[in-house]
Every structure is written in structure tokens, then in C-alpha cells.
Amino acid sequence: MKDYFQYYRDGSSLKYVGAHTVKSFPLACGYCGKSVAPNTGYEIVDSVDGISWTVATIYECPFCKNPVIYFNNSKETIPGAKYGREIKNLPENIATLYDECRTCYANQCYTSSQMIARTLLMHIAVEQGAEEGLSFAKYVDYLDSNGYIPPNGKQWVDFIRTSGNVANHEIVIKEKEETEKVISFLSTLLLVIYELPNML
Numbered sequence: 001m002k003d004y005f006q007y008y009r010d011g012s013s014l015k016y017v018g019a020h021t022v023k024s025f026p027l028a029c030g031y032c033g034k035s036v037a038p039n040t041g042y043e044i045v046d047s048v049d050g051i052s053w054t055v056a057t058i059y060e061c062p063f064c065k066n067p068v069i070y071f072n073n074s075k076e077t078i079p080g081a082k083y084g085r086e087i088k089n090l091p092e093n094i095a096t097l098y099d100e101c102r103t104c105y106a107n108q109c110y111t112s113s114q115m116i117a118r119t120l121l122m123h124i125a126v127e128q129g130a131e132e133g134l135s136f137a138k139y140v141d142y143l144d145s146n147g148y149i150p151p152n153g154k155q156w157v158d159f160i161r162t163s164g165n166v167a168n169h170e171i172v173i174k175e176k177e178e179t180e181k182v183i184s185f186l187s188t189l190l191l192v193i194y195e196l197p198n199m200l
């Protein structure tokens, strides 16, 4: 039987045509963020001179039902896993940008991810009373001196300030590890400012 990949939307859920049991694989779903071990989907098989091998597998996420592709050679998952925790009670525009920041990370667009994270940090500072039009470092200082950074966060503040304070004429390509730190810092601030106060 020929393997083929087709799915359609039925109300709120996706229906897969001809999906079957495939070798189970643990992954973090880039759509719903859950750690799952899907075992249904489709294999993409290549063959030369009668020898065939699986190039990639399209998995059906057992939780949100979206398709996640795993490539055997590069060991890459598309979409990749988002980084940073989910935060409750975010204002809509901040929630949208924070999600975009995490999605850029999942798609290995680290420079874009950090640009959004820094924009959000500046926006938060202004929302919490900082003047407009300051440098990035000044906004981080503002958050620090107004008690938004947890005690012992001095090293974090220095790191975020120096990594983000790039002059406008410079182009600096950002890497994965630094991006993870910036998102961690941002998510902690969002947690402290938006999620925790609203829990009371």
C-alpha cells in the first residue's frame, strides 16, 4: 500500500487520512508544548537500488493532534520545542509577542527571538513607569532599581544588559544558549509582574 499524508480539519480537530502505527518517539510538541511520545503518523521513505530507509516521520501529536515532523538525519523536529514557561494572565498584546518570541526560538530564529524579548522588556519597563526613549541598558537598570529583579539577580541583570545593548548600526547574530537565558529572564519578569499578583 502506498503511504501518503493527508489531513483535514473537522470542527476543532484534525483528521489524518491513512495514518498508521509508527515507531514511537519522545518529543516536545512545538504546538501545544506537551512532552509526548506519538506512535501514529506516516513515514517518508527513500530508496535506491532496492534499499530503502526512513528519511522522516510525520507524527500526529496525541494531545493537540497537530503534525510534527522528525528528520532522522539531522535529528531535527519541525516545529521545534518552544522555550520558556507558559505565563497566565498576560495582557493580550504581551501574550502575542511572548508567544512569537518563543516560536522564533522553536524555529531556530534566535536573533529575532531576542529582538522580541528585548522589545518586551522595554515595553514592560515603560508600562511600569520608566520614561520612553531610553537605551536598553537604562530600562534594565530601571527594572532592577524598582524591585522587579529578584535578590541575587545581579549577574542576570549584567548579562541581559550587556547582551542586549547593541548600537543601532551593529548587526549581531544571536545564538541558542544566550537566547535561552534572555527568554528565562523575560519569563521570570512576566511571572512576577502579571501571573503572581493575579493569583491572589
Ligand SMILES: [Zn+2]
Pocket: 029, 030, 031, 032, 033, 034, 061, 062, 063, 064, 065, 066
Ligand atoms: Zn501537540
